[in-house]
Amino acid sequence: MTVKILVATQGGTADLCAQEMVDVLEERGFEAEAMLMGDFGPEVFDEGGQFIICTATYGYGEIPDNGTEFYEALVSDKPDxxxxxxxxFGLGDTTYEDTFNFAGQKFDAILSECGAERMVERHIHDANSGALAEDEAIEWIGGWIAATESRAAA
Ligand SMILES: Cc1cc2nc3c(=O)[nH]c(=O)nc-3n(C[C@H](O)[C@H](O)[C@H](O)COP(=O)(O)O)c2cc1C
Incomplete structure (x- = not known):
């Protein structure tokens, strides 16, 4: 089953991270696809499966524009x-200390509230740290693969 990486971005960094994750997943034998959030609604979850949310934070702790409708539909519909x-995988910047990584936090909370199972802990990237988000994405997806494989072997 294809691993779907749902991307909310304004400047493109989250999309770059998602593309890096797709490459790693495919190298490790998974089928994977990065999808921009503005292109679908919560029906993307209808058949179940494995999903990764890759989101930046904007405004005052908001979801990027292309993911706002998707997020709000989840909050109002609360699908099973x-x-x-x-x-x-959340991207943010500690310069915005009061709203640091809020979008990742919001998605993590609503998906859990709707009954989805959290495979690994939320990643929190800080653009202010100097570390490249894409490098952290490659490392983090390695942890996701390890968790998924050990789950499948159990
Ligand atoms: C106008 C603006 C507002 C931002 N607001 C926040 C914020 O409230 N909280 C946060 O953690 N990061 C904030 N950021 C940082 C971005 O989330 C971060 O730079 C991220 O890597 C951008 O990813 P993108 O290129 O995929 O859009 C903001 C950045 C900009 C330019």
Missing amino acids: LSRVSFAV
Whole structure:
């Protein structure tokens, strides 16, 4: 089953991270696809499966514009996501200390509230740290793969 990476971005960094994750996943034998959030609604979860949310934070702790409608639909519809597994890769900047990484936090909370299973802990990237988000994405997806494989072997 294809691992779907749902991307909310304004400047493109989250999309770059998602593309890097797709490359790593494919090298490790998974089918994977990066999808921009503005292109679908919560029906993307209808058949269940494995999802990664890759989101930046904007405004005052808001979801990027292309993901706002998707997020708000989840909050209002509260679909049953008991057949969904998810993990969140959040991008942010501690310069915005009061709202640091809020979008990742919001997605993590709503998916969990809808009954989806969290595969690994949310990643919190800080653009102010000097570390490249894409490098952290490559490392983090390695942890996701390890968790998924050990789950499958159990
Ligand atoms: C106008 C603006 C507002 C931002 N607001 C926040 C914020 O509230 N909290 C946060 O953690 N990061 C904030 N950021 C940082 C971005 O989330 C971060 O730079 C991220 O890597 C951008 O990813 P993108 O290129 O995929 O859009 C903001 C950046 C900009 C330019």
